[in-house]
Amino acid sequence: MEPAFKPGVAGEMVIPGELTFEALSKSNWNQFVGLFGEKGACGNCWCMAFRLKKADFEVGKANDGNKNLMKQLVWNNQPTGILGIWKGKAVSWCAFAPRDVFRRLENSRVHKRIDDKPVWSIPCFFIGKEFRKQGLSVIILEGIIDYARKNNIGIIEAYPVIPTKGKLPDPFVWTGLFKSFARAGFQIADQTSKNRPMVRYVLKESSKFVAFLRGINVGGRKIIKMEELNHLLTSAGYMEVHTLIQSGNVIFTTAEKPVPELENDLEALLKLNLGLDVRVLIRSMDELKRMARSQPFSELKIQGRSKFYLSLLSSHSNVKISLPLFSANKDLEVTRIDGRQAYIVSHEINGRFGFPNNFIEEILGVEATTRNWNTIEKLVKV
Amino acid sequence: MEISIRRASADDLPAIVEILNHGIKTRHSVGYFSAQTVPDMQDWFKIHLDKRFPLFLAETENKTTGWISMSPYRKGREAFNRTGEISAYIHEEYQRCGIGQILLDYMLAFAKASGFKTILAVVFNRNLASIQLLEKNKFEKLGFIPEVAEIDGVILNHLFYGTRI
Numbered sequence: 001m002e003p004a005f006k007p008g009v010a011g012e013m014v015i016p017g018e019l020t021f022e023a024l025s026k027s028n029w030n031q032f033v034g035l036f037g038e039k040g041a042c043g044n045c046w047c048m049a050f051r052l053k054k055a056d057f058e059v060g061k062a063n064d065g066n067k068n069l070m071k072q073l074v075w076n077n078q079p080t081g082i083l084g085i086w087k088g089k090a091v092s093w094c095a096f097a098p099r100d101v102f103r104r105l106e107n108s109r110v111h112k113r114i115d116d117k118p119v120w121s122i123p124c125f126f127i128g129k130e131f132r133k134q135g136l137s138v139i140i141l142e143g144i145i146d147y148a149r150k151n152n153i154g155i156i157e158a159y160p161v162i163p164t165k166g167k168l169p170d171p172f173v174w175t176g177l178f179k180s181f182a183r184a185g186f187q188i189a190d191q192t193s194k195n196r197p198m199v200r201y202v203l204k205e206s207s208k209f210v211a212f213l214r215g216i217n218v219g220g221r222k223i224i225k226m227e228e229l230n231h232l233l234t235s236a237g238y239m240e241v242h243t244l245i246q247s248g249n250v251i252f253t254t255a256e257k258p259v260p261e262l263e264n265d266l267e268a269l270l271k272l273n274l275g276l277d278v279r280v281l282i283r284s285m286d287e288l289k290r291m292a293r294s295q296p297f298s299e300l301k302i303q304g305r306s307k308f309y310l311s312l313l314s315s316h317s318n319v320k321i322s323l324p325l326f327s328a329n330k331d332l333e334v335t336r337i338d339g340r341q342a343y344i345v346s347h348e349i350n351g352r353f354g355f356p357n358n359f360i361e362e363i364l365g366v367e368a369t370t371r372n373w374n375t376i377e378k379l380v381k382v
Numbered sequence: 383m384e385i386s387i388r389r390a391s392a393d394d395l396p397a398i399v400e401i402l403n404h405g406i407k408t409r410h411s412v413g414y415f416s417a418q419t420v421p422d423m424q425d426w427f428k429i430h431l432d433k434r435f436p437l438f439l440a441e442t443e444n445k446t447t448g449w450i451s452m453s454p455y456r457k458g459r460e461a462f463n464r465t466g467e468i469s470a471y472i473h474e475e476y477q478r479c480g481i482g483q484i485l486l487d488y489m490l491a492f493a494k495a496s497g498f499k500t501i502l503a504v505v506f507n508r509n510l511a512s513i514q515l516l517e518k519n520k521f522e523k524l525g526f527i528p529e530v531a532e533i534d535g536v537i538l539n540h541l542f543y544g545t546r547i
Contacts, residue, residue, distance in 0.1 A: 044475060129479075175384065
């Protein structure tokens with residue numbers, strides 16, 4: 001008599017070239033649930049262990065709590081991780097999001113931040129049972145690197161295990177093995193713990209930028225809530241996004257890229273998601289700080305009440321003008337034009353201040369957006 | 383989540399028994415008909431106080447999520463000194479996520495370092511999860527004992543798996 005059940009073949013061998021990678025979203029949620037199964041990968045985790053306080057995570061193990069929290073993140077278009085899809089089925093999962101999303105890492109003693117560079121972390125891996133032991137982890141990591149490259153992510157960080165030689169094997173599931181990361185090109189960035197290194201893959205160094213949106217929230221046209229704007233950029237993969245006041249000022253960090261390309265990217269993002277044609281002007285935070293240090297206003301001798309403005313220009317102007325340049329009724333005075341910005345003083349005339357944007361666009365023949373100097377000072381301090 | 387492995391002491395018996403009882407409940411393994419208590423299992427555990435026959439616990443988030451044990455085969459007969467029999471059980475909420483594999487890797491490394499040559503595992507023919515784990519790790523099916531047990535009116539066979547290390 002033969003056994004009543006024969007174990008199935010461990011699983012089909014995945015053909016690496018056919019494995020594709022996509023961010024978890026509403027549209028592949030069901031594949032994700034299929035991969036994680038009834039137990040949410042393991043012990044009702046649903047990939048929330050690193051994202052929650054321990055007590056909250058424990059509570060979430062019951063009644064689909066963790067599953068619903070993950071679903072909420074996905075429905076809010078937050079970055080959560082990358083699925084490996086083969087033949088329409090999810091075979092692997094890799095948690096992948098900006099490091100500060102993973103509370104457990106931020107509180108870890110072994111994996112303390114080594115600098116304030118914006119990094120995306122891979123704290124955890126999960127490969128469907130029937131696809132394990134096929135050497136897929138390196139292919140998955142290469143998929144993540146490719147995804148990061150396409151999405152302008154600068155640095156990928158992970159926390160794998162190096163088995164100690166000559167001793168019993170260290171358990172490694174979920175965080176991954178160092179040798180897989182090394183094979184995919186990751187390098188050790190910190191080794192506070194000898195066998196739990198921090199590894200990094202640097203695609204691009206990243207920088208802080210400030211985007212200035214032209215002509216929004218004025219005169220009741222092109223209304224954008226700053227909260228919405230923040231959320232939109234964050235879900236598009238921009239990091240450390242902060243908005244400042246309603247005039248459309250957004251600080252964010254992203255992999256280094258020419259400013260005109262970044263401007264195009266953000267304009268396309270606003271058009272696509274909010275249906276708005278908004279001109280976006282961007283400066284790196286370093287540039288803005290230089291402007292703040294070298295501003296001409298403090299040296300001016302000014303009589304009467306005045307306000308200071310910075311106009312950001314869409315391009316260099318070919319118009320030759322001699323400075324200072326006054327408007328017809330002398331309420332506006334252009335004191336300096338310096339590359340793609342103009343410094344302007346607005347003088348009080350009959351109890352009113354002139355606003356420079358239309359004036360500067362007309363005389364220079366380029367698009368511009370203008371901010372009160374106070375706003376610039378606040379931005380460089382954020 | 384993270385996982386760690388350590389050797390069990392007598393204090394761990396409640397957690398060990400709890401996981402064993404799940405195996406009893408599903409009827410796929412073990413062979414007891416009703417849940418065991420800690421006192422019931424105290425005698426059985428004594429062998430694992432012996433350095434050569436440990437029981438290793440897997441813990442995730444300070445919770446015991448599985449265990450693997452090494453027991454003597456034909457206890458006391460010197461000819462079998464280099465042969466051991468392993469058993470593993472995984473907490474029901476933590477199955478299918480790789481803990482069995484980790485425990486098995488750990489135990490095989492221990493066994494090799496301790497001079498064992500042959501490792502056996504005896505499973506019911508319907509215990510597919512264990513069979514898959516063993517076959518994936520190059521255990522061969524060496525023996526088949528038909529109609530050796532009966533659970534809820536179903537006649538079961540024993541499969542002997544083994545590997546040389």
